[in-house]
Structure formats: structure tokens, C-alpha cells
Amino acid sequence: MVGPPMRPGLFRACARSPHLPPPRASSFGNFVSVSFPPVPAPLAQALEARGYADPTPVQAAVLEPALAGRDLLVSAQTGSGKTVAYGLAMAETLLDGAESLGPAGAPLALVIAPTRELALQVHRELTWLYAPAGARVVSCVGGMDPRRESRWLAEGAHIVVGTPGRLRDHLERRNLDPGALRAVVLDEADEMLDLGFREDLEFILGATPAARRTLLFSATLPKGIVALAENYQQEAQRIAVAGETRGHADIEYRAFRILPRETELVVVNTLRQVEARAAIVFCNTRNAVRHLQAVLTERGFSAVALSGELGQHERNAALQALRDGRARVCVATDVAARGIDLPGLGLVIHAELPHDAEVLQHRSGRTGRAGAKGISVLLVPPSRRRKAEELMARAGVVPVWSGPPPADEIRTLDQERLLEDAILTEEPSEEDRAMAQVLLARRTPEDLAAALARAYRARLPAPEEVTDPGFQTGKPAPARREGPRPPMGPSVWFRLNVGRRDNADPRRLLPMLCRRGGVTRDEVGAIRIFERETKFEIRGGAAERFAHSFGRTGPADLQVEALPGVPDLPRKPFRKRG
Incomplete structure (x- = not known):
């Protein structure tokens, strides 16, 4: 046969x-x-x-x-x-x-x-x-x-x-x-x-x-x-074989500090940052695989799932889609991914930490095969920092620690990748040149370049605003703060020009405000989202710094303005408990 x-x-x-x-x-x-x-x-x-x-x-x-x-x-x-x-x-x-x-x-x-x-x-x-x-x-x-x-x-x-x-x-x-x-x-x-x-x-x-x-x-x-x-x-x-107890020499290990609620967003940004021909994302349960595969598909990735609940025909179809390039991302459990070998697999993401060092090596060993280079990324929330360090020490690997890939860095990479894209590097045909002359006669070169950039971005999943928790590695974890959050004190209210119609969500707005405004999460107070705008408060001592920093970073289409006094906000509806 x-x-x-x-x-x-x-x-x-x-x-x-x-x-x-x-x-x-x-x-x-x-x-x-x-x-x-x-x-x-x-x-x-x-x-x-x-x-x-x-x-x-x-x-x-x-x-x-x-x-x-x-x-x-x-x-x-x-x-x-x-x-x-x-x-x-x-x-x-x-x-x-x-x-x-x-x-x-x-x-x-x-x-x-x-x-x-x-x-x-x-x-x-x-x-x-x-x-x-x-x-x-x-x-x-x-x-x-x-x-x-x-x-x-x-x-x-x-x-x-x-x-x-x-x-x-x-x-x-x-x-x-x-x-x-x-x-x-x-x-x-x-x-x-x-x-x-x-x-x-x-x-x-x-x-x-x-x-x-x-x-x-x-x-x-x-x-x-x-x-x-x-x-x-x-x-x-x-x-x-020499070196079997050490981390694979052809694999670069990275550890990203993340907030637990931003795991999915960091997976999105990691896939966008590395742009591997094929990638595998590991989860610990079937439910997590199902959920993350749906999230990635909804955001525009060609993603398939591998878990024990799939029949052999479904598993074969998923693997074939990865081999022939119809799918780029595989979300899988450890058991389902054992033994698979995918051509061009350049990235492994541990969306959830493995249970032991051997599993870490097995997962990471899906990439960096037969002389090719690969990247293995661990997503580490503050509560799992010590566990992650122990796993990597036992596996004999030394990762590069950093925050998650920021959206601005990915946008910069997109600009560089556009210049190297086949749409610009391939020799144009006579038909292409004729169409170019027609377009140049009716539009300015700047308009055409902007349209090209817009079309290029439209085919890519949008990067997400994410937060670096900033915890230290190699030292004991800081004691968890007890008691209620300290009072805001004097504050300044701001208005942001996005609202519910723009799919504004506090989970995404908060890290964006912190990053662009140069403030911490504790310096951001209430966030109230309306149909066409969002109002939020910044601790008084950080307000001036926030206003100055926000206008200098990120795209200009997001704008904030300081509001005089405290805005008249509708009360949140009372919800009866029980």
C-alpha cells in the first residue's frame, strides 16, 4: 500500500x-x-x-x-x-x-x-x-x-x-x-x-x-x-543522542507577561507578530480548544481544531488543510497533537502552561525540526510566573521575557511587510500597467497608495490592544494587595470619540488607555460607554500626563478631550440580588 x-x-x-x-x-x-x-x-x-x-x-x-x-x-x-x-x-x-x-x-x-x-x-x-x-x-x-x-x-x-x-x-x-x-x-x-x-x-x-x-x-x-x-x-x-536533555537548539523560547483576561488577545497579536507559515496553539482542555478556535476564526484567521472529541475523518481533514496551506493555525490539546508533523510549522504558542517539563518539550518540539528554526512562546499570567520558571528550568531552556506584542509594533511590521509583498515586488503585466495609467489619471498617487494600504490591512486580522503586567522574573512574587482599591481622589473626566456603535468594550479600552496615556490601571477610574462616545476618569495627578501622552502616540483617529467638572452620568440600573 x-x-x-x-x-x-x-x-x-x-x-x-x-x-x-x-x-x-x-x-x-x-x-x-x-x-x-x-x-x-x-x-x-x-x-x-x-x-x-x-x-x-x-x-x-x-x-x-x-x-x-x-x-x-x-x-x-x-x-x-x-x-x-x-x-x-x-x-x-x-x-x-x-x-x-x-x-x-x-x-x-x-x-x-x-x-x-x-x-x-x-x-x-x-x-x-x-x-x-x-x-x-x-x-x-x-x-x-x-x-x-x-x-x-x-x-x-x-x-x-x-x-x-x-x-x-x-x-x-x-x-x-x-x-x-x-x-x-x-x-x-x-x-x-x-x-x-x-x-x-x-x-x-x-x-x-x-x-x-x-x-x-x-x-x-x-x-x-x-x-x-x-x-x-x-x-x-x-x-x-547528545543534547536530548536540553532545550532544542533550533527553537527560540519567549515568555510573555500577560493578564489572564487578555489571553486570547495576546494569542492574536503573537500570531500576527510572527507570521509563521503554520502555527499550533496548545490548550489544556477540549472546551478551551473549541473556544479559542472560534475566537481566532471570528477574527479572520484560518484556524482548525484538534481534540479527542473529533473523529478520524475530521482530524485527517484538519491536518490536510494545514499541510496544503488552506489553514494556518491549529488549536490543539496535548493528546491530539502528539506525533503530528506539519511542514513549515514555525510557531508554537502555549496559551495555557503545560503540566510538566516533558510536555513543554514535546509541545515545543513540533517546531524547529530537521534544521529549521522555530519559536516557542509561553503566555504567563502573574499567578503562574513561578510555575513557568520552574517548567523552563527543568526543561533546560532560558527564555527571553517581555510583555506581549503591542498593537503599534504589529502595525509597523505590517508597513514593512507591505513593501515586501508580492503585490509590490512582482513585475506588473501590460494589463496592470494600463489600469495603473487609468487610475493615475483620476486619482492622486497619495490616494492610490492609501487605497493599497487599506486593501492590504483589510485582509489581515486587526491587532489587539494588550497590557504588560510588568511583574519581575527570577524573584519571589510580590504579596497580593489586601483590602479594597484605594480611593481615586481628585480626578479629571475625559471624552473618547468611540462608543457602542464602534464595538467599544471596557476590556479593550482599559489597556489602550493605559498604554497610550502612560498611566497605570490604578490611575484609571470609572469608564462609561455610550452610543457614540465613552467617558472616563483619570486620577488628578496623572491627568496632565495622560492628556500629553495620548495625543503623541497611536493613530490620530482616536481622540480625547478633557471635560469641565464631573459630567452628568445616568445611574446604572439597580439589579436585585437573589
């Missing part, structure tokens, strides 16, 4: 120079050397066809000649190239010196993965890698039609890739014959134990031949993994 082509994530892409010699044949019989070390000729052909030359550290480690035929216990982070690593490592065992695998029958290799997405991803990788060897690769995962999988197995397979529960089901129903297995791979074994698959794994391994070769790959090696290896591997060689 041949799956769709997948982005090769395992040998780092390297365009072959015309001045470089072709891969040289080695003295290993049916082996050809692709840079180093030697791999079977059919697989070398597949790698060369995709333009891959230099192995990643984990690939080079498992292909050491001294490890041929041995059981392996490998600790390596996600995105390190481990799928092709074990695909190449087991090739000699499966081919046994032959040029091809011959007719498909009982499977020769079994690969077990924790999630449907990872299993299907592995299926795609092994399909292209083993295609020149004539391999038939079959997937068996939960959420798919088990009767169709039974037919595939009955027709024969060389390699079977699946999730623990579905593979156990096929073994119990005698659809999967383990008698001819030469190699078994456990991919992301630590996650399989975390998800409660220990009993299924022990059942599957117990049903396989004792003489099989077992390759166990895991991002971390907790006691449960070591115990599994001792029980089901024979004198396994342990391989620890």
Missing part, C-alpha cells in the same frame, strides 16, 4: 552541487554509501531521489557498523530524524542481503506508535523509503475501518505500522500473523506508557518471536521504559 508523499524529515535536505561526485559505491556488497555510513542500495536510491545526503546525529548513531543486528534503546527528541533512523537501521535485518523484499506475506517488521497521526506519518515515511525495495506498508490505527485493514493484512505486507490497541485487536482476531517478524519498533515509547498502553505493548511483544530484533525509541527514559527494555530486549545497546 503506497501512501501519499510526505516531507522527508530525516536526512537533512542538501541540494547536490554539480561539482560534487555522485554517491560512491562501497565495498559492502549490495550497499551504497550516501555520505556516511553505508545503507542498502534500494534505500540509498530512495534517499538520493529526495535530495538527502547528511544523516542527523541519531541516524548516524544507529547505523554504526558495530550495532548491526543488535537491539537498541535510543533516547532522542522529536524532530531528530528517528523515523528514517529506525527505517534504515532495520533494513539489513529485513533485506538480508537481497535487492528487494520479494512477495508480500506475513509481515517482517512491526512499528508501534502512540497515536493515529504519528502512525500514519510513519506509514508515509516508510512507504517512500522502502519503495525501491518493493515494500508493501500497511497501517492499522484506531478510528479507521478494521475490516478494510483485515483485507490489507490478508493480501500480505512487509511492514505493518499501527497503534497499540488496534494491533492487539488484529492479533487477537488472528488477522495479523506475527510468526515471521524479524524486527519490532516501539516509537515514542514514553508517550505510549503515559497514555496507558503498557498492557497492550506487553501483549504484542509477548506474541512476537523471541528471536526478533527490538528497537525502542523514546524522548525520555523513565523507569517504566528501562523496565520494558530489560524484559523484552536482549543486551540492548543504549544510545543517548
